[in-house]
Amino acid sequence: GENVEQHPSTLSVQEGDSAVIKCTYSDSASNYFPWYKQELGKRPQLIIDIRSNVGEKKDQRIAVTLNKTAKHFSLHITETQPEDSAVYFCAASAGTDKLIFGTGTRLQVFP
Amino acid sequence: DAGITQSPRHKVTETGTPVTLRCHQTENHRYMYWYRQDPGHGLRLIHYSYGVKDTDKGEVSDGYSVSRSKTEDFLLTLESATSSQTSVYFCAISRDRISYEQYFGPGTRLTVT
Numbered sequence: 079g080e081n082v083e084q085h086p087s088t089l090s091v092q093e094g095d096s097a098v099i100k101c102t103y104s105d106s107a108s109n110y111f112p113w114y115k116q117e118l119g120k121r122p123q124l125i126i127d128i129r130s131n132v133g134e135k136k137d138q139r140i141a142v143t144l145n146k147t148a149k150h151f152s153l154h155i156t157e158t159q160p161e162d163s164a165v166y167f168c169a170a171s172a173g174t175d176k177l178i179f180g181t182g183t184r185l186q187v188f189p
Numbered sequence: 190d191a192g193i194t195q196s197p198r199h200k201v202t203e204t205g206t207p208v209t210l211r212c213h214q215t216e217n218h219r220y221m222y223w224y225r226q227d228p229g230h231g232l233r234l235i236h237y238s239y240g241v242k243d244t245d246k247g248e249v250s251d252g253y254s255v256s257r258s259k260t261e262d263f264l265l266t267l268e269s270a271t272s273s274q275t276s277v278y279f280c281a282i283s284r285d286r287i288s289y290e291q292y293f294g295p296g297t298r299l300t301v302t
Contacts, residue, residue: 079248084231110289121279121293122232167231175220175239175286176247181231 084180101168110171193294212280220283
């Protein structure tokens, strides 16, 4: 079945450094790739998404890139801040109405 | 946050008892989803609904049933709770099949003893 792999599972960076989280997917028909941020004890929040007709999308300090040929996509966070500390989930569309999620990356930003 | 609420927010129950979790939305979105979240597994789809009385299974549907009699409400039932169903349950909504964007409710923490 469809599968999304996410790496790394944990990531520690110094404040101001960049962080990169990578995901690969198995279904070549996937065409929507969202990223969610989940703070401790809170709900997952959609922070950015990309569709298959676009290679890169930016929103202030976060960006997502997509390589459809290789079936992988990445989240880039620049100038990290302590409030970026959270668990980040990638996902890929499956069929016409579902998402398959990765297992999450715990990002810790140290002051 | 989108207009999504879940009830109860916390529940402790005993093995073998039935449990029903409720998701309520005020956005008039067509799609509603139930996920469970466990350490090391991310978010896994249990069941989803694409309209009133229209539901389908997700990847971890065994031991769960759902019902949707109104657009705004999606119920998840554990017919006979087991300790393996101890988890955090999230409801999500999506406007339609084209947008794909899903917005999550606040979650329900269920403990089965």
